[in-house]
Amino acid sequence: MTLDKIIDPALKKVPKIEVKDVKVWYSDFNAIKGISMDIKPNTVTAFIGPSGCGKSTFLRLFNRMNDYIDGFKLDGKIKINGDNIYKKKINIEELRKEIGMVFQKPNPFPKSIFDNVAYGLKIQGINDKKFIAERVEKALKQADLWNEVKDDLKKSALSLSGGQQQRLCIARTLAVEPSIILMDEPTSALDPISTAKIEELIFELKEKYTIIIVTHNMQQASRISDYTAFFYLGELIEFDKTKKIFTNPEKQQTENYITGRFG
């Protein structure tokens, strides 16, 4: 399956995600117990819930990052623009170029800043130096890091601060020009100022991308997301507009969690 087939160009790269009765096991452990939800294009969706409730597991389903885990088993369907991404014929590498991911701990490669951002293009076999340089600059600008690093792109990425490293990881993801970006607690290892920067960034990115973000920070969820999903013990308890979840949730469990009464 080719990239065009997953992401219909006619839809201007704004795919829709449909999850249908998804269950996940790690060996015998049932981590996700039957979840269905639709995620709209160009929105920010926040996943909240206590530790171990399956947020990361669920998020990593969208770019098939659980595939390598021993004992991982999936039941149900996940469709992106109508195509089941777990069907046999799918090209996982192509899928991941469309669906970028930012991790909890900044994880730059032990290479230069430039090489970090260029990596995704290099592995696609792109050699055009000018093209790569332009993309790298664009991505670093989008991630609001360009001004800080433009004079030493050759410097090791590991010499950057934690917040800068995380923005570099975002730039690295953007350079591949995905349409969906998954973020797993991207600010939990960062200081408040870096966190604010990244939240701002997410707000800007929403125009072009569909973003799903796992967060432990209720304020963060309410500040940046359009939709919020509350998970508990492998189940989706409530999924609605963020405003509704935070002001007038349907379920008692949701209310208890967001008001800090448990979790």
Added chain:
Amino acid sequence: MNNIQKNRLKDQIFKIWGIGCTLFGLVILFFFIGDILIDGIQRIDWSFITDLPSRKAEKSGIYTALMGSIWILCLTTVIALPIGIAAGIYLEEYSKKGKLSALLEINISNLAGVPSIIYGLLGLEVFVRIMSLGASVLAGSLTLSLLILPIIIVATREAIKAVPTSIKDASYALGASKWQTIWYQILPASSGGILTGVILALSRAVGETAPLIVIGALAYVPFAPSTPMDEFSVLPIQIFNWISRPQHGFIENAAAAIIILLLITFVMNGIAVYFRNKWQKKLK
């Protein structure tokens, strides 16, 4: 005496015991090296290195044995390095973790502990006889390759294991294939560790005597090998041969050859330590 004092005393005793043990090993080593140096150092000159072996001790040199050792070293590297690293990568990154891979793992670790003479017997049967390679450099290198493969495989796996999963995750998440992730991320990040293991393994190979004697390497060869199919000798065998001679001159020769052999292994170990330090810094 209360408990704290008792523990302190125990601490002190253990410390002194530890220092004693360390010193014991070092003193013996220094004594040995000193002894060798006194016997052999005045024997080392350029002609000792470039002369062919001879019946007269003072005219004898190590040229053929040294060349044999270098040939063996190079050929063993060429054979064992790609196979060992590839096997390590396979076991760590490709093979399904299960009973079979656990069995394989235990076996490989055990192989690293098999006495080297057993490898000699295997080499004699398989390479010298069945494959009719004779007592050639190639047969010797293949035998030593078998001997050091487990070490290289284990070192490769350890080095790959030390690469943080977060880096692999990042690579996969950007759409890299398994091979690209191995080639662009895992191997560069683990190369220092792999190299260290490889060099240590090779420095073991260069000191091995028993398996080469078993496959029929000679103590006396008139010429240095010029193809992989030639007969050969190596430094340890030359040393072994000289030591067993009654004339005092040969004892000096043996001591001098030991100095050269030690020098080679020290240099190789030094390089290994250098790479390990550099690598550890890079990963931090």
